[in-house]
Amino acid sequence: MRRAAAIVGIGQTEFAKKLGRPERTAALEAIRTALQDAGLEPGEVDGLVRFDMEATSEVDIARNLGLPNLRFFSSIAYGGGAGCATVAHAAMAIAAGQASVVVCWRARNRGSGGRPWAATGQGVPGDAQFTAPYGLVRPVDQIAMLARRHMHEYGTTSEQFGAVAVAARKHAVRNPRALMRDPMTLADHQASRMISEPLRKFDCCLETDGALAVVVTSAERARDLRQPPAVVLAASQGMGPEHTVMTDYHGPHFLKTPSTWAARDLFGASGVTPADVDCAQFYDAFTPLVLLSVEEYGFCKAGESGPFAAGGALEWPDGRLPFNTSGGGLSEAYVHGFNLILEGVRQIRGTSTSQVPDAEISLVTSGAGVPTSALLLCRS
Amino acid sequence: MTQTMIGERPLPQPDEDSAPYWRGCNEGELRMQRCKPCGRLRFPPRPMCPRCQSLESHWVPVSGRGTVYSWVRCHPPLLPAFQERAPLLVVLVELEEGEDLRIVGNWLGEGAEDVAIGQPVQVVFERVNEEISLPHWRGMG
Ligand SMILES: [Zn+2]
Numbered sequence: 110m111r112r113a114a115a116i117v118g119i120g121q122t123e124f125a126k127k128l129g130r131p132e133r134t135a136a137l138e139a140i141r142t143a144l145q146d147a148g149l150e151p152g153e154v155d156g157l158v159r160f161d162m163e164a165t166s167e168v169d170i171a172r173n174l175g176l177p178n179l180r181f182f183s184s185i186a187y188g189g190g191a192g193c194a195t196v197a198h199a200a201m202a203i204a205a206g207q208a209s210v211v212v213c214w215r216a217r218n219r220g221s222g223g224r225p226w227a228a229t230g231q232g233v234p235g236d237a238q239f240t241a242p243y244g245l246v247r248p249v250d251q252i253a254m255l256a257r258r259h260m261h262e263y264g265t266t267s268e269q270f271g272a273v274a275v276a277a278r279k280h281a282v283r284n285p286r287a288l289m290r291d292p293m294t295l296a297d298h299q300a301s302r303m304i305s306e307p308l309r310k311f312d313c314c315l316e317t318d319g320a321l322a323v324v325v326t327s328a329e330r331a332r333d334l335r336q337p338p339a340v341v342l343a344a345s346q347g348m349g350p351e352h353t354v355m356t357d358y359h360g361p362h363f364l365k366t367p368s369t370w371a372a373r374d375l376f377g378a379s380g381v382t383p384a385d386v387d388c389a390q391f392y393d394a395f396t397p398l399v400l401l402s403v404e405e406y407g408f409c410k411a412g413e414s415g416p417f418a419a420g421g422a423l424e425w426p427d428g429r430l431p432f433n434t435s436g437g438g439l440s441e442a443y444v445h446g447f448n449l450i451l452e453g454v455r456q457i458r459g460t461s462t463s464q465v466p467d468a469e470i471s472l473v474t475s476g477a478g479v480p481t482s483a484l485l486l487c488r489s
Numbered sequence: 490m491t492q493t494m495i496g497e498r499p500l501p502q503p504d505e506d507s508a509p510y511w512r513g514c515n516e517g518e519l520r521m522q523r524c525k526p527c528g529r530l531r532f533p534p535r536p537m538c539p540r541c542q543s544l545e546s547h548w549v550p551v552s553g554r555g556t557v558y559s560w561v562r563c564h565p566p567l568l569p570a571f572q573e574r575a576p577l578l579v580v581l582v583e584l585e586e587g588e589d590l591r592i593v594g595n596w597l598g599e600g601a602e603d604v605a606i607g608q609p610v611q612v613v614f615e616r617v618n619e620e621i622s623l624p625h626w627r628g629m630g
Contacts, residue, residue, distance in 0.1 A: 140519070150594035228501050229568055238501035239533055240593045242623055244563055244571040245579050246499070253561040254581055261559070261606045350539070351589070358581060358591050359532060363558075 111378060114200035115338035115489065116146025117449045118324030124288050124442035125254035127221040128318035131146035135320035136165040136216035137173050143322040148335035149210060154324075156181035158198045160191040160445065165216055181208035183219050184362030187354070189392060189476030190367070193484040197344035199325035201410040209326060215447035216320035224316070236353040248348040249313055249395060251355045252478055256365055256397035260307060263412035265400065267307055271298035272418040273324070274439055281436025282427055284462040288315055289440040314438035321447045323454065332489060339457040342470065342487040343379035347371030348480040355478050366398075367406040367481045368474065369395045375483045376407065383407035387468040388456050390429045390449035392478075393438045398477035399423070403430075406472065406483070426464040434463040446475050450484070472485040495526050498570035500621055506534040509548045514622045519612050520548045521590060530588045551586050553612035554629070557577055560585040560604050578580040582610055 120142025122128065122135045127426030140456040144151060151174045157167050161184040171179055181202045185191035192215070199211035226246045233241040244250060259265045275295055281287035293311065301310040330337035352362030362369070376382060383406060391402040400414035408430055409417045417423075425431035435441040435452040442448050453473035472484045501616040503511045513520035521530045524538035525545035537544055564576040571577050578601050584590040596604060597613055617623055 225570070231497060231499055232502040233499045234502045234504065236533055238507060241499040242501055243579050243593050243595050243625075244567060244577045245561075246568060247563070250561055250563050250579065254559045254579075257561060258559040269573055303562070303564045303576070305564065321553070333574070353533070355599075358593070359589055361589050394617070 110200055110204035110340070111343060111380065112340050113204035113326055114325050116196065116323045116454050116486065117326050117331045117334045117336055117338050118149065119322070119454050120144070120146055121321040121448070121451060122319050124286060124317050124319040124444070125220065126288070126316070126318065128218060132216040132218050133165045135318070136170065136322070137215050139216065139320040139322040140170065140174060140212055140214055143212065143324045143484045146336060147324045149324060151175055152177055153210045154212055155179060156199060156202050156211030157247045158182065158195040158213045158322055159184045159210060160188070160195065160215055160239070161186045162188055162191070162445075163215060170214075172214070177453070181206045181211065185482070187476065187480040189203055189445045190479035190485050191395060191480035192450060192475035192482065193344060193473055194346050194475065194482035196323065196325060196341060196450065196484055197346060197482055200341045200447040203325065203327050209330070211325045212322055213325065214320065214322035215445050217444050218318040219270065219443065220316045222318070247305065248355060249305045249308055252306045252395045252397060254356070254358070255364060255401070255478070256307055259397060259400070262364065263415065265298065265415035267309070268295060269400070269415035269419045270308070270312050270396040271295045273393070273399045273423065274298050276418070276438040277393065277433045277437045280434050281440030284435050284441060287436040287441040288317065289436065301481070308395060308397070314394045314443040317442040317444055319442050319444045319448070321444055321451055323450060326488060335344040337458045338489045339454040339471070339486040340489050342381070342474065342485040343375050344482070344484050345371045345374035346480070346482045347374060351481060364401065364411070366401055366405060366478050368402055368477050368483070371474070371481050371483045372406045375485060378483050381470060386430065386470050386472045388434060388465040389472040390437065390453045390474070392446045392449065392474050393433055393434050394443070396439070399432065402434040402477050403473055406474065416464065425465065431463065431465050434465070449473050453484065453486050457488055499568065500617060506536060510534055511549065511621060513550070513616055513623050515620065517614055517622070518550050519553045519624055521551050521586070522546050523549045527532060530586060530590055532590050532592065543614040545612055551584055555582040555610055557581070557604060557606050557608045559606060578604060580604065580610070592624065594623070594625045596627070597625045600628040
């Protein structure tokens with residue numbers, strides 16, 4: 110399906126700690142905006158793809174937008190790992206002739222709606238029965254376990270995690286949509302309190318309300334539409350052996366997340382290499398996930414991501430690989446990584462507030478640590 | 490074994506795969522699931538051996554010794570049940586039997602300030618109620 114489909118419309122609500130309206134309303138606003146951006150009518154939409162954690166359903170979307178006939182709908186599992194896969198499934202449906210215009214969306218009141226881990230009950234079933242009774246319940250705790258091991262094996266430091274947060278903030282300061290627009294220094298990062306040692310508050314993403322949507326259609330149709338298309342050069346999903354929901358504590362590759370497998374197939378299907386990538390939107394629920402992704406997507410060798418980040422490689426405009434140019438989950442908004450997809454599209458359109466000049470190939474990744482997905486977008 | 494208050498703390502809900510593990514813990518013995526045909530040890534418990542696809546397994550005692558593979562110290566906000574133990578030291582222990590057998594637990598006893606990857610540890614059981622004893626870890630030497 111290389112170059113078969115393209116993202117032709119993007120839309121979103123504003124981001125807020127408390128948006129003040131239901132997720133369903135926000136989802137509909139975002140989708141309506143994305144269709145207007147594309148110059149397409151709701152009546153042309155015949156496919157929907159969502160996260161399986163998404164609280165708004167296909168029937169909600171279809172009967173509010175007045176969609177006459179859905180021919181394709183699917184939902185993707187594993188939380189933040191689903192983001193790029195929604196576009197992947199849309200592109201596959203289009204390439205296979207099962208749909209012609211597909212909308213993917215994510216609406217989440219995670220800022221005002223409470224923390225999922227706080228609802229951990231007294232009787233814990235499934236894989237979490239071996240972790241939650243010890244207090245390992247928050248995503249940050251589970252990822253901190255990887256971060257500590259990375260520090261041990263490679264000498265990675267808290268300051269190197271901090272370099273990721275500082276770079277994201279630099280980009281957010283330039284982005285009027287971003288929630289965090291006050292500059293952050295490495296000293297600010299180091300002074301932020303411990304949440305799950307070795308990770309500090311500023312190693313963690315924001316907690317945000319917001320909704321976003323994209324419209325996908327065939328690359329051929331995209332040429333006649335309003336916006337410069339962001340063509341899906343390649344898309345992949347991935348999961349390795351012995352995985353549990355958020356971690357791979359029990360397998361032979363402790364520091365390899367599902368991204369390792371998603372990356373292999375992504376570049377394998379694309380015909381390009383990491384050296385061809387102009388900018389990246391890495392899933393950044395926590396800073397160590399960005400470092401792992403830099404390694405797993407092939408931008409440096411295992412263990413070299415700390416110095417890579419600390420040397421400024423992730424910073425716009427002069428770094429080798431400007432990352433999360435909107436500020437990402439760390440400083441723009443955390444909507445399960447879906448805002449990264451829209452920023453990946455803006456880079457191809459040339460409309461980012463931290464635009465990489467003449468960006469031709471834009472990488473977007475989804476949840477790291479969970480079964481995941483990734484996209485390479487390019488110009489038509 | 491030590492006795493503690495349950496409070497609102499999350500506790501394991503044993504299922505048909507994990508029940509033998511928790512029964513072993515409750516009897517003061519750390520046990521692992523072993524594939525009958527090929528002998529591979531596996532954790533967490535599950536019906537099928539990922540190496541030979543056999544559904545036949547049994548449970549064998551292991552040494553209860555291992556080394557710290559990684560660790561985190563959890564600071565607030567925590568679940569109410571853990572708040573008064575903050576910061577809460579959680580260790581991931583690799584068993585000396587190998588085969589990537591790694592178990593999460595809390596650190597009990599001396600040495601919490603000096604915990605380090607590679608440190609030898611020994612299992613210790615905390616009785617929580619009649620059915621559940623949780624395996625934790627304490628430093629050796
Ligand atoms: Zn076997």
